[in-house]
Amino acid sequence: MMELICPAGTPAALKSAIDAGADAIYCGFNDETNARNFPGLNFSRDELRKGIALAHGRGARVLVAINTFPRASAVDIWHRAVDDAVNAGADALILADIGVMDYAARRHPNQRLHVSVQAAAANPDAIAFYAENFGARRVVLPRVLSVPEIAEITRESACETEVFVFGGLCVMAEGRCSLSSYATGKSPNMQGVCSPPSHVVYEQTAEGTKSSLGGFTINRFAASEPAGYPTLCKGRFSTAQGAGYIFEDPVSLDATTLLRGLRDAGVTALKIEGRQRGRAYVESVVRHFRHALAALESGSETDIASLKPFTEGQASTLGAYRKAWR
Amino acid sequence: MQLSLGPVLYNWAPERWRDFYFRIADEAPVDVVSVGEIVCSKRSPFFADHIPAVVERLQSAGKQVLLGSLILVSLRRERRQTEELAAAEGVLVEVNDLTCLRALAGRPHAIGPFVNIYNEASAAFHAARGARRICLPPELPLTSVAAIAKAIPDVTTEVFAFGRVPLAISARCYHARLHKLAKDNCRFVCEKDPDGLLLKTLEQQDFLTINGVQTLSHTCANLLGEAGLLHESSVGSLRLSPQDCDMVVVARTFRDVLDGREDADGGSRRLAAAYPSVPFANGFLWAEPGHVYRQARSGEAQGSAAQTGSL
Numbered sequence: 001m002m003e004l005i006c007p008a009g010t011p012a013a014l015k016s017a018i019d020a021g022a023d024a025i026y027c028g029f030n031d032e033t034n035a036r037n038f039p040g041l042n043f044s045r046d047e048l049r050k051g052i053a054l055a056h057g058r059g060a061r062v063l064v065a066i067n068t069f070p071r072a073s074a075v076d077i078w079h080r081a082v083d084d085a086v087n088a089g090a091d092a093l094i095l096a097d098i099g100v101m102d103y104a105a106r107r108h109p110n111q112r113l114h115v116s117v118q119a120a121a122a123n124p125d126a127i128a129f130y131a132e133n134f135g136a137r138r139v140v141l142p143r144v145l146s147v148p149e150i151a152e153i154t155r156e157s158a159c160e161t162e163v164f165v166f167g168g169l170c171v172m173a174e175g176r177c178s179l180s181s182y183a184t185g186k187s188p189n190m191q192g193v194c195s196p197p198s199h200v201v202y203e204q205t206a207e208g209t210k211s212s213l214g215g216f217t218i219n220r221f222a223a224s225e226p227a228g229y230p231t232l233c234k235g236r237f238s239t240a241q242g243a244g245y246i247f248e249d250p251v252s253l254d255a256t257t258l259l260r261g262l263r264d265a266g267v268t269a270l271k272i273e274g275r276q277r278g279r280a281y282v283e284s285v286v287r288h289f290r291h292a293l294a295a296l297e298s299g300s301e302t303d304i305a306s307l308k309p310f311t312e313g314q315a316s317t318l319g320a321y322r323k324a325w326r
Numbered sequence: 327m328q329l330s331l332g333p334v335l336y337n338w339a340p341e342r343w344r345d346f347y348f349r350i351a352d353e354a355p356v357d358v359v360s361v362g363e364i365v366c367s368k369r370s371p372f373f374a375d376h377i378p379a380v381v382e383r384l385q386s387a388g389k390q391v392l393l394g395s396l397i398l399v400s401l402r403r404e405r406r407q408t409e410e411l412a413a414a415e416g417v418l419v420e421v422n423d424l425t426c427l428r429a430l431a432g433r434p435h436a437i438g439p440f441v442n443i444y445n446e447a448s449a450a451f452h453a454a455r456g457a458r459r460i461c462l463p464p465e466l467p468l469t470s471v472a473a474i475a476k477a478i479p480d481v482t483t484e485v486f487a488f489g490r491v492p493l494a495i496s497a498r499c500y501h502a503r504l505h506k507l508a509k510d511n512c513r514f515v516c517e518k519d520p521d522g523l524l525l526k527t528l529e530q531q532d533f534l535t536i537n538g539v540q541t542l543s544h545t546c547a548n549l550l551g552e553a554g555l556l557h558e559s560s561v562g563s564l565r566l567s568p569q570d571c572d573m574v575v576v577a578r579t580f581r582d583v584l585d586g587r588e589d590a591d592g593g594s595r596r597l598a599a600a601y602p603s604v605p606f607a608n609g610f611l612w613a614e615p616g617h618v619y620r621q622a623r624s625g626e627a628q629g630s631a632a633q634t635g636s637l
Contacts, residue, residue, distance in 0.1 A: 099447030144497035
């Protein structure tokens with residue numbers, strides 16, 4: 001059966017994910033070394049040690065994401081994160097930067113390494129590069145691939161593959177996007193944030209609510225419309241060819257209906273996005289996929305409507321898994 | 327300080343593309359020219375026939391030629407194309423995705439601004455495996471640029487100094503999406519926008535530029551004012567990215583400022599005349615939002631450039 005990899009932004013969420021049936025939990029330290037560096041989120045060293053002990057006691061594994069790109073002259077902070085995660089007993093490290101991978105592979109040769117989605121390894125040759133140079137055992141695939149392309153990768157690669165099945169969908173290739181820093185000066189690669197709340201303003205105007213990021217209007221909502229969060233690539237913009245959601249509609253990825261195809265494609269693990277989400281989200285989404293996986297094993301149908309409250313704008317997409325998305 | 331010309335990122339008519347490079351070979355004071363379709367593999371066949379002539383003309387004019395690899399490689403034919411490129415002899419490959427590195431197997435190569443090198447450790451990793459030139463990601467601040475350049479003295483460190491800044495790459499084609507076409511049947515509608523398609527906010531504020539699967543800034547990078555600081559920071563090359571404007575004038579302007587024949591303010595006025603209606607930006611270098619343009623800062627840097635004389 002495919003493994004279920006679940007997000008935890010807090011120790012409480014970690015426990016909820018285990019209770020709901022996660023095979024593994026991924027989390028990060030509460031600093032700039034991980035790509036969900038939000039205030040009040042993530043784990044102290046002590047919390048990580050306790051979280052790993054709890055998970056191991058319940059038969060679950062913990063994967064530690066150290067997946068931003070170290071600031072020049074401050075690489076030590078990332079190296080320390082690697083050492084501390086290894087010493088805390090992490091089952092795997094999820095890494096993005098070549099230099100950090102090189103360090104981890106040399107310093108901790110027995111530590112299992114996963115290639116983060118932020119490394120954007122989108123084909124068997126790029127994956128082989130990480131496997132050959134750093135002994136990477138698994139790659140989290142970028143959200144730019146269709147299911148047949150994923151099947152081709154698993155056929156050709158010695159690495160295990162992990163794919164996202166639910167949550168916020170990057171429209172751009174992950175780890176290769178500076179849209180947020182262009183508007184705000186803060187980027188996923190460097191600060192571990194995208195479209196950060198510190199740069200968001202909601203304004204009431206005669207036409208309704210206006211949301212902006214770093215001074216750029218990202219969307220406008222009529223009084224009757226719910227005002228969504230201004231994630232840059234999911235805003236409404238205008239061009240000579242027309243206006244609207246130019247990059248992507250405000251939707252979440254939900255690949256529940258593709259589980260069979262992903263299994264047949266040889267995928268090892270399914271990942272749920274959302275370390276920034278609360279316990280209710282983690283609990284419900286993990287439980288949903290646990291049931292869906294059980295149903296897949298037994299050949300029975302699954303209720304695909306039940307995750308609606310947890311999707312952005314109450315709408316979902318199959319994203320790049322369906323080729324027509326492109 | 328070298329000047330390099332990055333690859334044309336837009337979908338230009340093939341003959342125009344060829345003639346552009348012929349003129350660069352004949353007239354532009356650039357030392358290095360990176361050639362090839364790196365944004366969209368569907369466009370590549372249109373330019374393939376012209377590449378040998380363009381490379382020969384540029385090399386005859388004394389330019390070092392780099393062949394750029396695709397930024398995003400996912401299809402089988404894209405992998406094949408990348409592998410063939412890596413086998414090229416007589417020219418250095420400019421790697422824009424790690425896919426290419428495995429095929430190069432340690433042979434000397436250049437690295438383009440689409441490979442994530444954010445620190446001295448990853449730069450050293452690449453240098454040890456054959457990177458001779460590294461154009462750093464445009465979002466890096468000067469402090470990082472300086473730390474990296476100092477750590478790899480045998481490698482030419484390059485900074486993105488002119489042109490709309492590439493910000494993102496996607497599997498989805500926004501030109502096709504806007505024209506309500508499937509990507510596989512896109513009719514190459516991006517050719518209608520040789521300088522990209524302007525994306526504005528709903529308040530009509532200029533914001534970004536769409537170029538098929540790529541998204542760029544609306545603003546145009548202009549690091550003329552920072553040339554002196556970059557030189558002092560061990561940066562060895564400035565990259566000029568082709569826009570739909572007179573790139574020979576752009577290259578001459580940079581050369582004149584680097585050689586002390588013109589100051590940065592005068593140079594910027596010439597750039598503004600050559601590429602009108604597009605505001606300048608240098609925010610990334612100052613660890614500010616990328617769209618910001620700090621003229622006061624360039625004033626300080628300019629003094630520093632003047633002291634250095636010819637860079």
